[in-house]
Amino acid sequence: MAKSNTTPVMKQYSKIKEQYPDAFLFYRVGNFYELYGNDAIKGAQLLELTLTHRFKNTKHPVSMVGMPCAVADTYVDTLVEKGYKVALCEQLENPQKAKGLIKRGITQLITPGTIMKGGSNEAEDSNYLTSVVRTKSSFGLAYSDLSTGEIYTTHLRSFAVVSNELLSLRTKEVVYNGPLTDQDNNFMHKANITVSKPILLKGKHAEISYVQQKLTNRAEKEAVKQLVGYLLTTQKRILAHLQIAKSYEVNQYLQMSHTVQNNLELTASAKTGKKRGSLFWILDKTHTAMGGRLLKQWLARPLLSTDKINYRQEMVQALLEGYFTRENIIDALKGVYDLERLTGRIALGTVNARELLQLAYSLQIVPVILDALNQSDSTVLRKYAAKINPLKDIAQLISTTIIKDPPVLATKGGLIREGVDKQLDRYRNTISNGKKWLAQMEAKERKKTGIENLKVGYSKVFGYFIQVTNSNKDKVPLNRYTRKQTLTNAVRYTTPELKEHENLILEAHSKAINLEYKLFVELCEEVEKYIPALQKLARQLASLDVCYSLATVAEQNNYCRPNFHTNNQDIKIVAGRHPVVEKVMKAGKYIPNDTHMGSDTDIYLITGPNMSGKSTYMRQVALIAIMAQVGSFVPADSADLPIFDQIFTRIGAADDLISGQSTFMVEMDEANIALRYATKRSLVLFDEIGRGTATYDGMALAGAIVKYLHDKVGAKVLFATHFHKLTDLDKTLDRLKNIHVSATEKNNKLIFLHKVLPGPADKSYGIRVAQLAGVPPMVLREATKLLKRLEVQNNKLIPTSKRPDPLINSSDREDKQEKDMQNGDDNRLEVLRVEKDIIDKIYNLSLMDKTPRQIMQMVENWQEDLKDK
Numbered sequence: 001m002a003k004s005n006t007t008p009v010m011k012q013y014s015k016i017k018e019q020y021p022d023a024f025l026f027y028r029v030g031n032f033y034e035l036y037g038n039d040a041i042k043g044a045q046l047l048e049l050t051l052t053h054r055f056k057n058t059k060h061p062v063s064m065v066g067m068p069c070a071v072a073d074t075y076v077d078t079l080v081e082k083g084y085k086v087a088l089c090e091q092l093e094n095p096q097k098a099k100g101l102i103k104r105g106i107t108q109l110i111t112p113g114t115i116m117k118g119g120s121n122e123a124e125d126s127n128y129l130t131s132v133v134r135t136k137s138s139f140g141l142a143y144s145d146l147s148t149g150e151i152y153t154t155h156l157r158s159f160a161v162v163s164n165e166l167l168s169l170r171t172k173e174v175v176y177n178g179p180l181t182d183q184d185n186n187f188m189h190k191a192n193i194t195v196s197k198p199i200l201l202k203g204k205h206a207e208i209s210y211v212q213q214k215l216t217n218r219a220e221k222e223a224v225k226q227l228v229g230y231l232l233t234t235q236k237r238i239l240a241h242l243q244i245a246k247s248y249e250v251n252q253y254l255q256m257s258h259t260v261q262n263n264l265e266l267t268a269s270a271k272t273g274k275k276r277g278s279l280f281w282i283l284d285k286t287h288t289a290m291g292g293r294l295l296k297q298w299l300a301r302p303l304l305s306t307d308k309i310n311y312r313q314e315m316v317q318a319l320l321e322g323y324f325t326r327e328n329i330i331d332a333l334k335g336v337y338d339l340e341r342l343t344g345r346i347a348l349g350t351v352n353a354r355e356l357l358q359l360a361y362s363l364q365i366v367p368v369i370l371d372a373l374n375q376s377d378s379t380v381l382r383k384y385a386a387k388i389n390p391l392k393d394i395a396q397l398i399s400t401t402i403i404k405d406p407p408v409l410a411t412k413g414g415l416i417r418e419g420v421d422k423q424l425d426r427y428r429n430t431i432s433n434g435k436k437w438l439a440q441m442e443a444k445e446r447k448k449t450g451i452e453n454l455k456v457g458y459s460k461v462f463g464y465f466i467q468v469t470n471s472n473k474d475k476v477p478l479n480r481y482t483r484k485q486t487l488t489n490a491v492r493y494t495t496p497e498l499k500e501h502e503n504l505i506l507e508a509h510s511k512a513i514n515l516e517y518k519l520f521v522e523l524c525e526e527v528e529k530y531i532p533a534l535q536k537l538a539r540q541l542a543s544l545d546v547c548y549s550l551a552t553v554a555e556q557n558n559y560c561r562p563n564f565h566t567n568n569q570d571i572k573i574v575a576g577r578h579p580v581v582e583k584v585m586k587a588g589k590y591i592p593n594d595t596h597m598g599s600d601t602d603i604y605l606i607t608g609p610n611m612s613g614k615s616t617y618m619r620q621v622a623l624i625a626i627m628a629q630v631g632s633f634v635p636a637d638s639a640d641l642p643i644f645d646q647i648f649t650r651i652g653a654a655d656d657l658i659s660g661q662s663t664f665m666v667e668m669d670e671a672n673i674a675l676r677y678a679t680k681r682s683l684v685l686f687d688e689i690g691r692g693t694a695t696y697d698g699m700a701l702a703g704a705i706v707k708y709l710h711d712k713v714g715a716k717v718l719f720a721t722h723f724h725k726l727t728d729l730d731k732t733l734d735r736l737k738n739i740h741v742s743a744t745e746k747n748n749k750l751i752f753l754h755k756v757l758p759g760p761a762d763k764s765y766g767i768r769v770a771q772l773a774g775v776p777p778m779v780l781r782e783a784t785k786l787l788k789r790l791e792v793q794n795n796k797l798i799p800t801s802k803r804p805d806p807l808i809n810s811s812d813r814e815d816k817q818e819k820d821m822q823n824g825d826d827n828r829l830e831v832l833r834v835e836k837d838i839i840d841k842i843y844n845l846s847l848m849d850k851t852p853r854q855i856m857q858m859v860e861n862w863q864e865d866l867k868d869k
């Protein structure tokens with residue numbers, strides 16, 4: 001173990017390691033990083049490296065894993081991706097000059113929320129570090145993407161809302177000041193979130209007061225302080241790019257829980273978790289990484305303000321109409337690098353000369369974009385251009401300082417242009433004169449000595465030399481030449497003259513390198529002064545890129561600009577389409593459908609066979625609403641919409657892996673959230689509520705929920721169901737309308753028409769769909785028999801139902817019914833009668849003042865009754 005080994009190196013190691021017990025300590029030894037003790041044992045497993053030992057032949061060998069520094073990044077990434085932290089422990093003095101043990105110290109703590117991967121132009125996702133502070137009355141939450149320096153903060157009422165925000169942000173690390181309950185811990189674990197303790201900061205830090213300047217809420221201020229404190233202590237450097245924290249309220253935006261965003265597949269397909277198949281996949285035609293990230297942010301937070309939405313729509317429309325402007329802009333935007341991240345790298349001091357040039361190239365493109373905007377007919381675009389500062393001076397400064405194709409390393413010289421610094425030019429002159437002199441000397445010496453292949457050369461260890469092959473050794477004028485080095489085939493010499501020039505050249509060279517580095521650092525410092533302006537420019541270009549993207553998508557897919565009204569909640573969509581389903585189908589195959597929910601319609605009760613398109617229809621309405629509030633055009637011929645405040649969904653049977661609850665529990669939980677928090681301004685999608693439990697419980701619950709939504713909530717509700725009995729509700733609930741997605745039978749074959757029509761569906765075709773799916777005929781026959789039995793019994797009880805047998809033709813039907821009737825079981829009929837009583841009881845009951853849980857309890861009690869009977 002490292003601790004029992006008391007050599008000075010191990011003592012130093014243990015002392016540093018003690019301060020970072022929860023991180024892998026990468027201990028720098030020359031050009032290697034080494035991990036010791038438990039870090040080595042665990043690291044070897046996780047990184048698939050060979051475990052060896054240091055101090056092998058002593059009493060206290062230490063487990064060790066080593067890797068060259070040059071490849072360490074990949075290993076750091078792997079560990080951090082798995083949720084671990086890595087502390088980089090560097091040599092803090094020049095080993096050649098150090099007396100005794102080299103000083104070492106931690107230069108950076110890399111954590112899941114602060115890691116910045118790769119170069120400057122690859123990141124489509126933001127990586128947020130989130131800080132949560134529990135105060136007496138609320139929770140403060142703040143988050144930041146270290147690579148861009150943006151900070152947002154809000155205060156929330158409960159840990160449940162905090163968890164939702166964490167999931168929506170896809171945060172990988174939370175700095176939290178409070179204790180976590182087992183349930184919270186479980187949540188963090190399942191959501192793959194690393195929880196870190198806050199680090200107390202000593203002294204005053206300008207960054208903190210700077211970013212806090214616009215905040216008034218105490219919880220938010222605390223959360224931001226904790227966030228910045230953590231960033232400063234892990235990064236161990238000045239973070240000049242941190243932006244003034246922006247406070248937001250979750251109810252400033254259209255609210256959708258993380259589950260809703262997932263169900264509606266806004267940024268990732270629910271099946272694959274990938275971009276393909278999501279709304280983002282359709283809308284993302286951006287050309288810059290920052291545009292892509294911004295579009296994702298817009299999708300997660302659609303707007304509530306009609307003015308703001310209108311402004312985005314104006315931009316989209318102007319770009320949609322101005323084909324040439326759009327093309328010119330995009331040609332230019334393609335060349336813009338990730339300005340946000342480049343700016344972050346400047347602030348963090350990790351920028352290299354090539355990246356500075358990328359910044360300059362990007363800035364040089366801005367005037368081209370401005371020209372395109374200024375030449376447009378649209379005043380919106382011209383006004384937008386007027387707000388953009390192209391930062392020409394910075395572009396000019398960088399491109400006149402750095403050479404065209406600079407090396408990545410700034411410490412080896414060869415990156416500053418000629419004419420930038422007089423002293424540097426002088427050094428370079430000395431070097432080049434010295435080299436000229438060497439060439440002349442070579443020629444001169446060849447002549448003097450008569451050695452044709454005499455060569456002047458340079459080696460790192462021995463410096464400049466005159467090389468003579470062994471065969472010419474006796475021609476060497478030993479009075480002038482001194483031997484320096486003997487090789488197998490040649491001997492190397494020097495002369496006092498050569499030595500003198502060597503000194504001049506090497507001195508100039510080393511001075512030039514140092515000076516170049518100094519000039520590079522000065523240039524970075526100058527650029528650093530423009531960080532806020534660069535960040536602003538980056539945001540402006542990102543917005544332009546997103547608007548371009550929305551305009552292009554609108555044009556390619558024939559979208560329309562939606563209108564908004566704020567005086568009522570009426571929805572009027574003509575020929576609406578599902579943006580993703582229509583895209584994966586062959587052109588023209590998608591059947592558009594209208595949605596007219598005026599003041600007389602709050603609930604659409606949707607019936608129709610499986611696979612007819614009920615879910616698709618409901619989702620299409622929600623996606624159109626979201627796209628509209630994002631500022632996008634929508635897939636419809638026309639759309640008149642209200643501004644929704646929240647969207648709730650209960651869709652499909654997707655298990656909630658994060659909370660680990662049963663399907664039915666999840667279903668009820670989601671329904672419950674909607675019933676509790678939905679308002680008249682909300683949109684609710686309920687797909688097959690009640691399917692996860694016994695039929696009659698499910699139907700009873702579904703009925704009660706519909707009634708509650710109708711009488712109590714008044715939100716716009718799309719409610720798809722296979723419980724046909726529910727369609728009777730239109731008789732008692734005046735703002736409920738039945739609609740169905742149509743299908744028809746032709747030559748004994750089921751044909752889906754996908755057309756939404758008024759009224760309830762008259763058949764469920766369940767067995768027919770099973771037949772389409774290739775279910776074995778025996779099963780189908782058995783199912784048909786069973787269905788028949790049930791229906792005959794039901795028909796006696798509920799005469800309104802006139803379901804025909806799906807698999808047999810009508811001539812056989814009557815005979816069969818007769819037979820079934822004769823086989824009828826009186827007891828069973830009695831049971832069915834009681835069940836019907838219960839259902840009627842539920843419909844007639846006032847559930848106004850009951851919570852969903854109470855209703856569930858009531859249903860359970862009735863069931864018990866039923867069992868007794």
Ligand SMILES: Nc1ncnc2c1ncn2[C@@H]1O[C@H](COP(=O)(O)OP(=O)(O)OP(=O)(O)O)[C@@H](O)[C@H]1O
Pocket residue numbers: 581589590591592593608609610611612613614615616617741754755
């Ligand atoms: N308007 C439409 N035009 C063309 N095809 C459609 C349309 N709506 C749905 N479809 C097709 O029908 C398939 C099934 O749709 P969807 O999942 O919405 O059916 P459903 O009625 O909700 O089925 P279930 O009751 O089994 O959940 C879709 O995947 C799509 O291919």
